[in-house]
Amino acid sequence: MKPIETIMRTAPVIPVLVIEEIDHAVPIAEALVAGGLRVLEVTLRTTCGLEAIAAMKQVDGAIVGAGTVTNPEQLHRAVEAGSEFIVSPGLTTDLGQAAIQSGVPFLPGVATAGDIMRGMDLGLEHFKFFPAETSGGLPALKALSGPFGGLKFCPTGGIRQETAPDWLAFDPVLCVGGSWLVGQKDFASGKIDGEAITARARDAAAIA
Numbered sequence: 273m274k275p276i277e278t279i280m281r282t283a284p285v286i287p288v289l290v291i292e293e294i295d296h297a298v299p300i301a302e303a304l305v306a307g308g309l310r311v312l313e314v315t316l317r318t319t320c321g322l323e324a325i326a327a328m329k330q331v332d333g334a335i336v337g338a339g340t341v342t343n344p345e346q347l348h349r350a351v352e353a354g355s356e357f358i359v360s361p362g363l364t365t366d367l368g369q370a371a372i373q374s375g376v377p378f379l380p381g382v383a384t385a386g387d388i389m390r391g392m393d394l395g396l397e398h399f400k401f402f403p404a405e406t407s408g409g410l411p412a413l414k415a416l417s418g419p420f421g422g423l424k425f426c427p428t429g430g431i432r433q434e435t436a437p438d439w440l441a442f443d444p445v446l447c448v449g450g451s452w453l454v455g456q457k458d459f460a461s462g463k464i465d466g467e468a469i470t471a472r473a474r475d476a477a478a479i480a
């Protein structure tokens with residue numbers, strides 16, 4: 273499995289995906305990869321999340337991980353389903369230890385100095401800054417990076433195509449996450465609008 277930093281450096285944007293119907297999984301993954309976004313975070317907010325991860329992994333070039341992983345049991349289920357990395361909105365010591373023991377690349381959410389210190393106690397150096405915009409935005413991340421130099425971040429939460437370049441211009445930010453790549457409008461016709469998704473992915477991949 274790839275270390276988390278390699279995954280974070282693969283593409284400037286990680287699409288955060290909420291897959292409501294299993295039939296959508298592969299067409300969405302194909303459309304995103306075609307646009308140059310290979311790292312895909314599938315949230316476990318829906319009943320077909322794990323099944324979607326297993327299906328999307330079959331798409332050539334896709335690196336598929338699980339998001340919204342909040343406890344060790346979910347982590348183990350996500351790894352069994354084939355997740356190549358794990359993202360969490362937050363960080364508990366239990367979850368961090370389970371991730372380290374399993375060896376799966378892990379990106380836990382942090383929003384405060386205390387969160388970061390809990391992660392550093394576990395030996396972690398890569399974090400999702402979440403929820404990025406409402407936790408103070410880029411000025412907050414810059415302030416937090418002062419005492420904690422050397423850490424690397426994937427800000428997520430409220431970031432869009434227009435604001436992603438500012439985040440990515442800050443050195444500790446290796447990539448950003450966001451849900452703007454795929455939305456309800458892409459299923460409106462009853463069929464996935466792969467071209468629209470690919471066009472958005474291409475714009476996002478070009479930010480780097």
Ligand SMILES: O=C(O)C(=O)C[C@H](O)[C@H](O)COP(=O)(O)O
Nearest residue numbers: 315339340361428429430450451
């Ligand atoms: O489900 C999770 O595990 C999360 O941590 C939440 C997502 O990362 C955000 O919902 C993405 O934020 P938006 O791009 O503003 O929609």
